[in-house]
Amino acid sequence: MKDWTFCPRCGDRTRLAGEGEDTHAECPACGFTKYDNPLPTTVGLILDGDRILLLRREHEPRKGSWDTVGGFLAGAETAEENLVREGLEEIGCELRNLRFAGSYSSVYGDTGLKTIGLAFTCELPPDAEIVLSEENSEYAWFPLAERPPLAFADCEAAAAALTSRTGSA
Numbered sequence: 372m373k374d375w376t377f378c379p380r381c382g383d384r385t386r387l388a389g390e391g392e393d394t395h396a397e398c399p400a401c402g403f404t405k406y407d408n409p410l411p412t413t414v415g416l417i418l419d420g421d422r423i424l425l426l427r428r429e430h431e432p433r434k435g436s437w438d439t440v441g442g443f444l445a446g447a448e449t450a451e452e453n454l455v456r457e458g459l460e461e462i463g464c465e466l467r468n469l470r471f472a473g474s475y476s477s478v479y480g481d482t483g484l485k486t487i488g489l490a491f492t493c494e495l496p497p498d499a500e501i502v503l504s505e506e507n508s509e510y511a512w513f514p515l516a517e518r519p520p521l522a523f524a525d526c527e528a529a530a531a532a533l534t535s536r537t538g539s540a
């Protein structure tokens with residue numbers, strides 16, 4: 372919240388109000404208020420039996436780390452629409468059998484931006500052929516219980532919860 376020093380509506384100086392989770396910036400001049408809401412993202416836990424599909428990030432933040440398919444929601448799209456769009460963009464496959472698997476908070480790299488990852492288990496179509504975008508350098512299937520650590524706290528927590536639920540660990 373400390374970045375919200377000036378009001379984006381009228382340009383006057385804002386002040387911080389509230390405490391803890393309720394901290395927000397408000398503009399005394401025009402009444403504009405910026406709450407500390409997280410940015411919604413999707414976490415696609417693509418499964419094939421007890422294996423999970425992971426992608427290696429080609430860009431910062433967390434370049435070189437393993438990650439799940441997913442991204443930031445845009446405009447009026449739903450989390451399900453976003454995840455299907457991200458699947459088409461990142462691996463060229465239409466994800467199916469989406470099932471909500473919980474929400475997990477995180478911070479995006481060192482930007483300080485708080486996110487809320489909406490996790491779904493899902494599958495590839497039977498005849499799927501994975502085609503990576505330039506966002507990732509490689510992909511691999513890992514047994515859930517033997518996967519590498521993931522790039523962000525939300526996908527890591529979502530995958531860990533899934534592993535403990537399925538008893539694979």
Ligand SMILES: [Zn+2]
Nearest residue numbers: 378381398401
């Ligand atoms: Zn203002």
